[in-house]
Amino acid sequence: MKSLAPRGFLVVRQSKGAMTSPNAQPTKRAKLTKPAKRADRFHLTTAIPYVNARPHIGHVLEWFQADVINRYQRLLGKRVMFTSGADENSLKNVQAAEKAGVPVSDWLDKYAQIFQDAYQRLGIELDEFRRGSDQTKHWPGVQQLWRATDQAGDLYKKTYTGLYCVGCECFYKPEELVDGRCPQHQESPQQVSEENYFFRLSKYQRQLRLLIETDQLKIVSEKFKKEVLSFIDQGLEDFSVSRRAGRARGVGVPVPGDDSQVMYVWFDALTIYMTALGWGYDHQRWLRFWPADVHFIGKDILRFHAVYWPAILLSAGLPLPKAISVHGFLTADGRKMSKSLGNVVDPFQLIERYGLEPVRYYLLRYIPSHGDGDFSYDSFERLYTAELANGLGNLCSRVAALCHRAGLAGGDGQAGADQLPAFSPQVAARLDELELGEALEIINQRVAAADQFLSDTAPWTKRVEAQAEVLRAAVQQIVQIATNLRPFLPQTSRAILEHFRQQRVAALAPLFPRLEQS
Ligand SMILES: [Zn+2]
DSSP, rough: OOOSSOOOOOOOOOOOSOOSSSSSOOOOOOOOOOOOOOOOOEEEOOOOOOOSSOOHHHHHHHHHHHHHHHHHHHHHEEEEEEEEEEBBBOOHHHHHHHHHOHHHHHHHHHHHHHHHHHHHHTOOOOOOEEEEOOTTTHHHHHHHHOOOOOTTTTTEEEEEEEETTTTOOOOOOOOBBBBBBBBTOOOEEEEEEEEEEEGGGGGGGGHHHHHHHTTSEEEESHHHHHHHHHHHHHHHOOEEEEEETTTTTTOEOOOOOOOOOOOOOHHHHHHHHHHHTTTTTTTHHHHHSSSSSSEEEEGGGGHIIIHHHHHHHHHHHEEESSSSEEEEEEEEEEOOOOTTTTTTOHHHHHHHHOHHHHHHHHHHTTTTTTEEEEHHHHHHHIIIIIIIIIIIHHHHHHHHHHHHHHHHHHHOOOOOOOGGGOHHHHHHHHHHTTTTHHHHHHHHHHHHHHHHHHHHHHHGSOOOOHHHHHHHHHHHHHHHHHHHHHHTTTHHHHHHHHHHHHSSSSOOOOOSSSOOOO
């Protein structure tokens, strides 16, 4: 559809002298050369969450998914940048801080720290965590991107009246509401009327459609790709990218050259993907890693990532991310998790009870990589028992015990990781396609096959030499399984590899103790 804005309404050009950011740079024209990113470099991101509550199990699911790809790409020998950040310039945060009776900056500091601690606790090593309130390493980049879209003629000002949900930080059309309420928050949106800057999203409709259709911007999985294409086919309307500074309560990145406006929180938050690399303050570093190879997100923010964000980048003449990996929602025992139902699953309590890697395994294996999933203690314990305690754990203990009893040299005694076998091509293919659950399924089949091999060959019935041969083959299978598991279960796979690559394989304590009957 056509933009409603009259021509000549582009008011954002006069950006000199009226800058409002405390870190305003002279308006040097952004150097928008296309990055010549080398094939051995990889950039991946998790979504940029609001930091107004503790991380929930949905965050943890997404972080584990991203961390698998982070580790996998590093193991392939690539130079990886794994980045995230905090979406802080949001009215939601102001309201939460007020409710708690603390200054907003204290509130933001507290939660940014909680999120960073959570990453650490989960064994996830980010290369960069960029906070939206960072006026040195974030704001200049957002303003640079704003100016680039402005220079492309894609920003204009108009008066707009709409229904705004603060929870979502977006406008809704009346027909998108359910009984007059936001479908995500079940709250009535506010009627808002003000003059804002708009971005010419409509201009990019055809180009975006083509890029997504042809997988140049790959949306994983197919179901979500179709969802985005059908959204685009309904017609893209220009969207508001600024707020009146007053309504935003002064929170937000100032619009260059117009201090009556601050930027829309999504315009600002999405840019964290680039400012985490250096966009706006370290151009060379940004050039080395942009574009992102994959953004990991939840399905509720698909539209922002698959439509708004790439359109802004197209406008600025910047390369688009290559893929978006979309996960679904988690329920608990078939019901939506909510405080009032008292069924919210705390991922950290779960880890406390069962251990970090079993929880990681469950979320990656049992919960669909790109669909909704349901958590239950029952399914958790069943999977743990079947695949970790009785599966992988038992296989390792069994083979170790046999080697020990036979007094056999198991591994080759090599300690160096460089001697490890490569990823199996089937597992690598699933990882390349961001189908993590499928990769784990293949690995689990190999565990079952190795078990079967032991039963079939029954080395304990054989004479010394034949026994040694069978056990060496079994050890080799275990080493291969553990190699493929490295991105998924880093600690467990390391323990297995260290154990079975010794000159003499000793007995092995259970990797996954059996659960007490509850
Ligand atoms: Zn909402």
